[in-house]
Amino acid sequence: MKSLAATLVGLIAPVQAGLRFPCSTLTIQRLDPxxxxxxxxxxxxxxxxxxxxxxxxxxxxxxxxxxxxxCQMSEDFSNYWTAHLYFKHPTNGSYxxxxxxxVQPLLGGSQGAQGGLTVYYxxxxxxxxxxxxxxxxxxxxGFRMTVGTPTEPxxxxxxxxxxxxxxQNRGRELDDFPTGxxxxxxxxxxxxxxxxDGKNLDSPDHQSHMYNTVTRDGFLNAGPCPSSHPIRMxxxxxxxxxxxxxxxxxxxxGGKNPFVWSFxxxxxxxxxxxxxxxxxxSLQRAMDKSECFYDGCGSIQKQQMAVANRCAIKETVVxxxxxxxxxxxxxxxxxxxxxxxxx
Ligand SMILES: *[C@@H]1O[C@H](CO)[C@@H](O)[C@H](O)[C@H]1NC(C)=O
Ligand SMILES: *[C@@H]1O[C@H](CO)[C@@H](O)[C@H](O)[C@H]1NC(C)=O
Numbered sequence: 001m002k003s004l005a006a007t008l009v010g011l012i013a014p015v016q017a018g019l020r021f022p023c024s025t026l027t028i029q030r031l032d033p034x035x036x037x038x039x040x041x042x043x044x045x046x047x048x049x050x051x052x053x054x055x056x057x058x059x060x061x062x063x064x065x066x067x068x069x070x071c072q073m074s075e076d077f078s079n080y081w082t083a084h085l086y087f088k089h090p091t092n093g094s095y096x097x098x099x100x101x102x103v104q105p106l107l108g109g110s111q112g113a114q115g116g117l118t119v120y121y122x123x124x125x126x127x128x129x130x131x132x133x134x135x136x137x138x139x140x141x142g143f144r145m146t147v148g149t150p151t152e153p154x155x156x157x158x159x160x161x162x163x164x165x166x167x168q169n170r171g172r173e174l175d176d177f178p179t180g181x182x183x184x185x186x187x188x189x190x191x192x193x194x195x196x197d198g199k200n201l202d203s204p205d206h207q208s209h210m211y212n213t214v215t216r217d218g219f220l221n222a223g224p225c226p227s228s229h230p231i232r233m234x235x236x237x238x239x240x241x242x243x244x245x246x247x248x249x250x251x252x253x254g255g256k257n258p259f260v261w262s263f264x265x266x267x268x269x270x271x272x273x274x275x276x277x278x279x280x281x282s283l284q285r286a287m288d289k290s291e292c293f294y295d296g297c298g299s300i301q302k303q304q305m306a307v308a309n310r311c312a313i314k315e316t317v318v319x320x321x322x323x324x325x326x327x328x329x330x331x332x333x334x335x336x337x338x339x340x341x342x343x
Contacts, residue, residue, distance in 0.1 A: 018122040019234075019286055019300070022102055023049035023071035024309050025115035028084060030317045033058045034144045034206055034273045041317040044150075045084040045262040047100060047240070049116045051077030051277050052313050061141035062277030068311035070116060074303040077277035080119060080238055082190060083150070083261040083270070087247040090258050098259065101185060101241040104168060112305035121234040123287060137196075137231050138284035139276035146206040147192045148271030150263045158214050159191030160270050165241070176267030177257040181248035185241050186259065190272035194235040195225035206273075234287055236274055 026048050030041030033056055040056050048054060051066035058079075066077035085098040102113035123136050148160050161173040165184030178186060193212035200209035211229035225232050244259065251258055261269060286300050 018120070019073065020118060020120050021072040021076075021302075022111050022113035022118050022305065023069070023080065023116045024102075024113045024305065024311075025100060026050055026052070026054060026070045026079070026311065027313055027315065028097070029315060031056050032081075032273065033079075034146060034202075034275060043263065045097075046081045046273075047084045047115075047117075048079060048081040049119075050079035050275075052311055053077060053277065054079045054275075054313055056316060058275065059142060062275060063141065063279035063282075066277060068308075070308050070311045071119065072111065072113075072302050072305060072308060073282075074301045074308075075279040075282035077279060079275040079277060080117065080272070082117075082188070082238070082240060082272045083263055083265075085186070085188075085242045085244075086260050086262060087244070087250070088258055088260050089250065090252060090255055095260075096247065098186075098247070099243045101243045103187075103239050103241050112309070114305075114309050117238045117240040120237040120239075121283065121287070122237075123234065134232050136234055136287040138278065138281070138287060139196075139233060140201065141276065142201040143276040144202050144206065144274060145192060145210050146271060146273045147190055148269070150261070150265045150269040150271055158212065159189070159237070160272075161189045162267060162270075163187040163189075174267075177259055179257060181251050182244060183248070185243045185245060188240045188242065188270065190238045190270070192236040192272070192274060194233050195229035196231040196233050197229045198231045234283070238272060 028045060028047055030043070030045050031048070031054070032039070032042035032046060033054070036042040037059075038057050042056075049070050051062060051069040051071075053062045053066035062079070063075070063077045069077050071078075087096045087098055088094075089096070100115035100117075102111070102116055103118040123134065148157055161175070162177055163170045163173055163186070164178035164180070164182035165171065165187050166182060167184050169184075170187055171182075173189075191214060193207075193210040193214070195211040195213060197209045197211075203209040209229075210233075211226055213223045213225065242259075247258070257267075260266075263269065282300055
C-alpha cells in the first residue's frame with residue numbers, strides 16, 4: 001500500500017486543489033450532535049476540533065453561526081471528531097486518556113497546533129494522473145456524515161487505518177491497533193466517502209447518503225461515482241497522532257494491545273464524524289482553483305495557530321475524562337449501549 005508520503009513524492013508539479021491543514025483540539029467531551037443529538041452526555045468521549053458553534057443539538061448553517069475555529073483555515077467552522085483513545089492498564093484495569101499530538105507536517109515546519117488533527121480536502125485523489133480531472137461540489141450547509149461504526153468491530157473498512165510510528169517512520173497501514181509498542185505513538189487515519197446522493201444532508205444511519213469509491217489506499221479514489229450517488233464531493237480525511245509513549249513501558253512484553261477506544265471497542269470499531277461548516281462559498285472557491293495544493297489555494301483565509309488555539313467552547317458535560325472508568329459505568333446504567341446497536 002502506498003503511503004501518502006510516497007504519493008506526494010510523485011507530485012512534481014501539483015496542479016489541482018487540495019487542502020491540508022491543522023486544527024487544534026477544541027474540546028474533549030461526551031457530546032455527539034450527529035449520532036446522538038441532544039444527548040448530554042453522549043455514550044462515549046470524543047476528541048473534537050473546529051468551530052465554536054459545536055453543541056449537542058447543532059444543525060443548519062454552522063458557518064454563519066460560529067465566530068472562531070481551531071482550524072488554520074479561518075473560514076472553516078466545520079467540526080471534526082473521533083472517539084478518544086485510552087490506555088487500559090493490563091493488570092488493574094484503570095483507564096488513562098492518551099494525549100494527542102499535532103501531526104508532524106509532511107512539508108514545512110511545525111505549525112503551532114495544540115493536539116488536534118490534520119484535515120484533508122482533496123479533489124479526487126492524490127495521484128498525478130487524475131489532477132484536476134473532475135468538478136468537485138462543496139457540501140451544502142447542514143451536511144453531516146459519519147464513517148465506520150463502533151458496533152461492528154472486526155470488520156475492517158477501507159480508509160480507516162492504523163500505523164505504528166517508530167520515530168518519524170509511519171510503518172505499514174493496519175486494520176487494527178498495532179500489536180506491539182510504538183515509540184512515536186499510534187497514527188490513525190479516517191477517510192470519508194466522496195460521492196453524494198445529491199439530496200440528503202443526512203440519513204438515518206448517517207452514511208447511506210454517501211458512497212465510497214475507495215477500494216485500496218484511502219487517498220486513491222477507485223472509480224466514478226455511481227448513479228445513485230452521482231455528485232463528487234471533496235474527499236475528506238483526518239489524521240491523528242495518539243502519543244502512547246508514556247504507556248509503552250506498562251505494555252508487558254508479548255501482552256495484548258492495551259489501547260481501547262472510549263467505547264471500549266477494538267480497532268475495527270474506529271469511526272469518525274463530520275459536520276460541514278465552511279462559511280459561504282469558501283470551500284467551493286478552493287475546490288475550483290486548479291493550481292494549488294495545501295496552501296489555502298490563494299482564496300482561503302488562514303490564521304496563525306496561536307489565534308486558532310484561543311478558540312474555545314464551554315464544557316457542557318463536566319466530568320473527569322481521565323484516570324477513571326470514564327463512561328462505561330454510566331453507559332451501562334443508562335443502557336446507552338443498546339442505543340449503539342441500532343446504529
Ligand atoms: C446549539 O446550537 C443550536 C443551533 O445549531 C442552537 O439553536 C442552540 O441554541 C444551541 N444550544 C445551546 C445550548 O447553545
Ligand atoms: C493502576 O496502575 C497505574 C500505573 O501504576 C496507576 O497509575 C493507577 O492509578 C492504578 N489504578 C488503580 C485503580 O489502582
